[in-house]
Amino acid sequence: MTTPATPLLSASAPLAGAAWRTTAQRAAIAVATAFLCATAQAQPDDYAEVNRLVRAGQLGDALTKVDQYLAGKPKDPQMRFLKGVIQTESGKTTDAVTTFTQLTQDFPELPEPYNNLAVLYAGQSQFDKARAALEMAIRTNPSYATAHENLGDVYAKLASQAYSKALQLDSNNTAVSPKLNLIRTLFAADAKGVKPAAAAPASQQAAAKPATPAAAPAPVAAAPAAPPTPAPVPAAPTPGAQGDVEAAVEAWAKAWSNKNMSGYLGAYAPNFTPTGGQSRKDWESERRSRIVPRSRIEVGINDLDVNVNGDRATARFHQTYRSDATNVSSRKTLEMVKSGNRWLILRESTGS
Structure with missing residues (x-):
């Protein structure tokens, strides 16, 4: 290749x-x-x-x-x-x-x-x-x-x-060619400005299966197709829910800025999923080692946009982070879930 x-x-x-x-x-x-x-x-x-x-x-x-x-x-x-x-x-x-x-x-x-x-x-x-x-x-x-x-x-x-x-x-290895062709097809499709069939980046692409042949046309006497099922309507936000989510995000940022570890870690749901395959225990230990030693931390939230759907919410914003010799600005997304009367972080991602 x-x-x-x-x-x-x-x-x-x-x-x-x-x-x-x-x-x-x-x-x-x-x-x-x-x-x-x-x-x-x-x-x-x-x-x-x-x-x-x-x-x-x-x-x-x-x-x-x-x-x-x-x-x-x-x-x-x-x-x-x-x-x-x-x-x-x-x-x-x-x-x-x-x-x-x-x-x-x-x-x-x-x-x-x-x-x-x-x-x-x-x-x-x-x-x-x-x-x-x-x-x-x-x-x-x-x-x-x-x-x-x-x-x-x-x-x-x-x-x-x-x-x-x-x-x-080993040119006779018939198991290799389909795998190599799959990868070549992925990059060739993008070269033409066309998304691969899975419409997902390489990091999310599952092992592709052979394309299923198109179904034969239905006979003329076939029964009419059932009407399409209406798309589910998102649950209406609970009155004041958006404000509650915004307050939870601001409280999380404030606890981080104050190096209040109980408040900061408490902002995450018990089933919070750290990225990178970390365990919750290892993630908390790493966060403590990054936050506690800093002489100062300032976390700013700007352009906060909140979407609420029932007991789930997504908060997207521009985050500024300043500490000692570090100064970073990035986009951040928090996926949140309502637990009792609190909104807690279920997942977080940076740069999206």
């Missing part, structure tokens, strides 16, 4: 197929805009001007602006991240790898540099390195949905290489 020279992954959203390069370039700018917004080390105008130049395609001017800023504040994480994005956009892959690698060393708690490093490794067909970088991103933030999906794409490419090697060694 010929390995495309273009990146497999997206810096802010999963992708596959021959559209890898275009999508990765567009997504890299988007994540650079959101990553570590409004840090205390720089004025918003500095970031806004660099992003304006990047969006205008004036990469040389943008890089000059970044270098001028970093000459005075060489440790600023957002400007360094922007520099890596600009280097990526400019085709300076080696420089971009160095920039993102240094960011992971100086700010190991940030998942985004690991993810973008994986983009670059995948573009060089170094899929083992890409896998390792994505696993670090997920270890840093188990709720980082993009890294999980990108990791699925990397596994798909590694599987493709393994199946190709198996066929080279």
Whole structure:
């Protein structure tokens, strides 16, 4: 199988197929805009001007602006991240790898540099390195949905290489060809802008079954089809439910900011499902180790959008997180369930 020279992954959203390069370039700018917004080390105008130049395609001017800023504040994480994005956009892959690698060393708690490093490794067909970088991103933030999906794409490419090697060694192995063809079909479909049959990213794609032949036309005398079953109507929100969910989200953020671990952990339902396969006990231990040692934490909730359906609710918002030397901005989704008179978190995801 010929390995495309273009990146497999997206810096802010999963992708596959021959559209890898275009999508990765567009997504890299988007994540650079959101990553570590409004840090205390720089004025918003500095970031806004660099992003304006990047969006205008004036990469040389943008890089000059970044270098001028970093000459005075060489440790600023957002400007360094922007520099890596600009280097990526400019085709300076080696420089971009160095920039993102240094960011992971100086700010190991940030998942985004690991993810973008994986983009670059995948573009060089170094899929083992890409896998390792994505696993670090997920270890840093188990709720980082993009890294999980990108990791699925990397596994798909590694599987493709393994199946190709198996066929080279044993061309009579009839079990390998269908698996290899499945993966090739997935990427070929995306190359034409057509979704694969499952309409799901590689990380969610189940092992496909052969297509079922179309049913023969019904005889003329066949009985008329039964009328379609009406779609279920979502349950109407309980009066005041939306406000209760909003208050629960704000209370969760406040407990996190105050390092109130009983209040913070108590905001999660007993059947809360941590991402990344962690147990509840391990997840709580990890959260304590990340929150308690910080000298200060500020969690901000903006653009909160709540949808309530009976005893279930979804809260989507823009979250800002500031602590010690870290400043991160991202989208977050909380799936919540009503327990008694409280709304508790059932699942949470970042970057979606």
